[in-house]
Amino acid sequence: MSGFNLGTTTALATVAIRVKDRDKMIDFYRDLIGFVLKGEENALAIMGTVEDKSENLWLEESPRAQDYFGKVKKLQHLTLRVGSVAELSDIFARLKKADYPVTILLNETEARIQLTDPEENQLEIYTQVNEALSETDLLAASTGEHTHLSVDSHFEHVHLNVIDVTEEASFLHEILGFENKEQGYHLNNQSFHVGLNKAESEAIAVESHEILGLEFLKFFISEENILDLEKHLSELKKEFFIDKKKSILTIYDAVGIEWWFVRH
Numbered sequence: 548m549s550g551f552n553l554g555t556t557t558a559l560a561t562v563a564i565r566v567k568d569r570d571k572m573i574d575f576y577r578d579l580i581g582f583v584l585k586g587e588e589n590a591l592a593i594m595g596t597v598e599d600k601s602e603n604l605w606l607e608e609s610p611r612a613q614d615y616f617g618k619v620k621k622l623q624h625l626t627l628r629v630g631s632v633a634e635l636s637d638i639f640a641r642l643k644k645a646d647y648p649v650t651i652l653l654n655e656t657e658a659r660i661q662l663t664d665p666e667e668n669q670l671e672i673y674t675q676v677n678e679a680l681s682e683t684d685l686l687a688a689s690t691g692e693h694t695h696l697s698v699d700s701h702f703e704h705v706h707l708n709v710i711d712v713t714e715e716a717s718f719l720h721e722i723l724g725f726e727n728k729e730q731g732y733h734l735n736n737q738s739f740h741v742g743l744n745k746a747e748s749e750a751i752a753v754e755s756h757e758i759l760g761l762e763f764l765k766f767f768i769s770e771e772n773i774l775d776l777e778k779h780l781s782e783l784k785k786e787f788f789i790d791k792k793k794s795i796l797t798i799y800d801a802v803g804i805e806w807w808f809v810r811h
Contacts, residue, residue: 551779552724552735553808554772559739560809561602561765562625562702564668565755569608571665576604579641580627580672581634581696598698607762614759616667619748621802622761623706624661624669628738630699632658632688635674640689655679666759671704704731705764706742707802710751714801715743722785722798723806755803763797763804767811776808 566572573592576582582594582604590608595601629635635658642649642662652659658680659673680688709715716732719725719741725732731742755762768776773789773796780787780798787798794810 550724551775552726553766553776554769555735557734557766557768557772557808558737559702559734559764560767560811561605561807562705563605563607563762563765564666565609565612565759565762566606566666567608567610567612567614567759568665569606572606575665576606579638579645579647580670581638581641581694581700583695596696596698596700601698603696603700603702605762609756609759612757612759613753614666615750615753618750619708619746620750620758620760621708621755621804622668623708623742623744623746624671625702626671626673626704626706628701628703629672629674630697631693632674632676632680632685633690634693634697634700635660635672636685636688637691637693638672639685640691643686651682651685653680653682653685658685668760701739703738704740704742705761706731706744707761707804708744708746708748708751709802710745710747711801712743712745718800722780722783751802753803755805761804763807765807765809768796768808770810773808773810 569592576594577584583597585593585595592606593602594604639660650661656675657673658676659671661671663669719732720727725734731740733740776796777789787796789796796808798806
C-alpha cells in the first residue's frame with residue numbers, strides 16, 4: 548500500500564444509472580422513494596434530496612442499451628441511508644399504499660427496507676433505531692410529512708458483483724486508497740463504502756454504456772486532492788483522463804464502471 552488516499556473532503560456526489568424507461572424510473576424514485584427531480588437535460592434526469600445542490604441520483608435513458616433483465620449485472624445493490632425513523636416510515640407507507648413488493652428487516656439497531664426498482668436494480672433503504680420495531684410500529688410512525696428525502700439522506704454503500712475480487716479490491720485499495728475494513732472498502736473515515744461479491748455472469752463483462760444499470764460514480768474532490776490523484780495514477784502508469792483545467796478526472800475500474808472525480 549502506497550499510503551495514498553483521496554483526502555478527507557472527497558465525498559460521493561452522484562450515482563448514475565443507465566435506464567430504458569426514464570419516466571417510469573422517475574415516477575418510482577420521486578413518488579415512492581422521495582427523491583426530488585432537480586431537472587431534465589435531454590436523456591438525463593437529475594434527482595437529489597431537499598438540499599439545493601444535491602444530485603444524488605442521475606437516470607440516463609438509453610433505449611438501445613441491452614437490458615439483461617433477470618441476469619446478474621455489475622450492481623448487486625445500493626444502500627440509501629435516511630435521516631430518521633419517521634422518514635423511513637413515510638417511505639414504507641408510500642410503498643405499502645402502492646402495493647409495491649418489499650422485504651422488511653428489523654432489529655435492535657436498524658430498520659431496513661429491501662426492494663427492486665422497475666428495472667431490477669436492487670435497493671436497500673435504512674435508518675438506525677434505538678429499539679427493535681415491528682412492521683406495525685414502522686407503519687404507525689408514518690406522519691406523511693416526509694414527502695421528499697431530507698438533507699441527511701445519502702447513498703452510503705454500493706455493492707458490486709465482480710468476476711475477479713482481487714483485481715477490483717486492488718483498484719479500490721491500492722489505486723484509490725480506500726481502507727479495507729470488515730464491511731468493505733471505505734472512503735477515508737467516511738461512511739461511504741464499497742462491497743464486493745464474486746459472481747459469474749456475461750452481463751458483468753458488458754461495457755457500462757452498452758447495458759442498463761450502474762453506469763458511473765461521481766465524487767467531489769478538492770483541487771489539491773485531484774492533483775494528488777493525477778500524480779498518483781501517473782506514477783502507477785494507470786490509464787485515466789483529466790481535462791486541461793484539472794477539473795475532472797475519470798478512470799475505469801476492473802469491471803468497467805467509470806469513476807468521476809470532479810473538482811469542487
